[in-house]
Amino acid sequence: MRQQLRSLTLIQGSDINRKPGRPKGGKSEQTRERILDAAEQLFADRGYDGASIRDVAAAAGLQIHSISYHFGPKEQLFDAVVARRADIMTGLRGAALETARQQAGAAAIPIKQLVRDYASPFIQSASHGDVGWRNYAALMGRLANSPLGTEIIARHYDDMAREYITELQRALAGADPEDVVEGFSAMVAAMLGICAATGRPERLSGRNAQRPPEESFEALVRFHTAGFLALTIA
Amino acid sequence: MRQQLRSLTLIQGSDINRKPGRPKGGKSEQTRERILDAAEQLFADRGYDGASIRDVAAAAGLQIHSISYHFGPKEQLFDAVVARRADIMTGLRGAALETARQQAGAAAIPIKQLVRDYASPFIQSASHGDVGWRNYAALMGRLANSPLGTEIIARHYDDMAREYITELQRALAGADPEDVVEGFSAMVAAMLGICAATGRPERLSGRNAQRPPEESFEALVRFHTAGFLALTIA
DNA sequence: TATTTATTTGTACGTATGTATAATTTAATG
């Protein structure tokens, strides 16, 4: 939205299209990242309506208007927060899918691999990534069943989701395609639940600390792979 | 909170403890229900922070202060909304569990029956109940991964959840108990996702209308039963 | 009917909200 059409001549010194004045995107890219980090954390902690633009500005060490200057109205800021890491996530999933397709050749990709490849980037990022990824994971969990959330998720995640669903349906030829979509939705919900860090699993199992997400991930893969396979049995 | 200790002598005319003045809970019980209905819908549509007390009052056809008069501050109203139908839900699940225990005798309750008995009351209410149940289901979906939501869910749902988990662990003696908790969480997340009516399954499958929740329910039972059973295989 | 309490209304307070406008500072240019 605020991206500039860079001039075509690449050598900066001899740039003939170069207009006078301070160029865009110099130092401000850091500022934008700082705003997104702050917004990510606050939206994750308090939700979309619970976090104010003022909170974000204060957390980023800026004045209020700097937020809307860089991102426009609140909803666009929210979208930008989701989009930033969604693009990374989609890149990882796309690469994994390409590899899997090459490995499988003409055959269908194994269910277990599809489950693993879709859930792994998210769970790995949420558990091994920096605090930003943890905040992002919590935020995505909150978004899951809200109108605004699903709208934004649709924009940034549905295309790749459909690719995985297509492969799942191919691997589960005997199953009702709608059941496969149902299974995919269940898998995503479980993945988000693991990373949301709500503390409910601990409360239900009597544990005092959160289970390492890798263990949860392995359980998820086994559980949902078996679930998918059960859909083929009429 | 605002319930009164009814006098012990049951015959109203000869009530010796009866104090003068207008008695509590007469017409106001309808008002309370009307407030809860309005709050339920608004919280479901806009979330806790997105729905204001003024909105609730207007939807119920009352002045602002009537809300806090009956329910205290906003968070207690929210809790009351969740609690009302949580009690019904817990009653149904408790009755189903008792029946299942009697049927099973000394043996473990079958996994499929536990999955069915836990998810069925919610999905049936959300699909066949009145609009209030549909709103409630959407609200519970929104709550699932938020801090305030999990706090309230813990208060009203965790006891019965632990009972079902105990039975699941008994039926899955070979499985890691923590994996079983993980599976239970996945089942709940899927159940909420089905009833949240976000439109995402339709978007992912190309359907134009929502799938009948009964079909989704049958798929959920098959999927998650198989998932649980897979946890016993080392 | 007079009295007592439950319930509802009307109004107000202090603060927080998203957004917009104008002025200022910063960083590059020729």
Place this chain on the structure above:
DNA sequence: CATTAAATTATACATACGTACAAATAAATA
């Protein structure tokens, strides 16, 4: 250095928020 545009600051606006207080009304009693 003068100039141009980006980036930041400062301030303001109109509205919405949760909560509280005082008054009025309603429904039962003796």
